[in-house]
Amino acid sequence: MQRESAHFLVADTLPALAEKMNALTCSHDIDPAVLQTSVDAFDAHFAPGRDPAADLQVQRILHARQWGPDRLRTCVPAPLQQRGAGPFIAIHTQLITRKSLGGLRTDLHSRVLDATDAPIPGLYCVGEAAGFGGGGACGKRSLEGTFLPGCILTARAAARAIASGY
Ligand SMILES: Cc1cc2nc3c(=O)[nH]c(=O)nc-3n(C[C@H](O)[C@H](O)[C@H](O)COP(=O)(O)OP(=O)(O)OC[C@H]3O[C@@H](n4cnc5c(N)ncnc54)[C@H](O)[C@@H]3O)c2cc1C
Structure with missing residues (x-):
C-alpha cells in the first residue's frame, strides 16, 4: 500500500508528514505543532513509571490482542517516536455508507411491495x-x-421470479 497507493503517506518526520497530508487535501488542516503535541501525548503514556494501559486506546489494543486473529494484525503498543519505529504513516480515509439499515419492502420473490403489501408489477x-x-x-x-449471501439469495430469487413470469 505504501508503494502503490496515493492515499498512504510516508515520512520520516512529523513536520514532513503534516506537509504531505496538507498537500494531498490542498489544505492547511493539519497543524504540525498540534500533530507533534498529539504524538508526544500518546508517547508520554510509555514514560517510566506510567501504566500505558491507563490510556483507553492502548487498553483496547491490548484487549484486542487477547484474541488470536487480532493479535496477528495489531502491533504491541509502543511509543510512536521510539528509535527505529519509523517511518510515520498517514492514511487518507473517506466516509462511506457501510450498510443500509432499511430499504424497499420485498416479498420472497424479491418483488417490491406497495403500502398494501401488494407486489408492484x-x-x-x-x-x-x-x-x-x-x-x-x-x-x-x-x-x-x-x-453478501443475502444479496446473492435475493438476486437469485428475483432472477427466478422474472424467468418464471411472476
Ligand atoms: C467496508 C465494507 C465491508 C463489508 N464486509 C462484508 C463482509 O465481510 N461480508 C459480507 O457479507 N458483507 C460485507 N459488506 C456488505 C456487502 O459488501 C454489501 O451488503 C453488498 O456489497 C451489497 O451489494 P449490493 O449489490 O446490494 O450493493 P452495492 O455493492 O452497493 O452495489 C450497488 C451498485 O449500484 C451502483 N449504483 C448506485 N446508483 C446508481 C445509479 N443511479 N445508476 C447506476 N448504478 C448505480 C453503485 O455504483 C454500485 O456499484 C461490507 C460492506 C462494506 C462497505
Missing part, C-alpha cells in the same frame, strides 16, 4: 437496496459478514 429489488443486505434475510439481528 415489474419492480424487483435485491441486495442492500432491499435493506440489511437483502430484504431483511437476516432479520434485525443480521451479523457482520453475512450480507
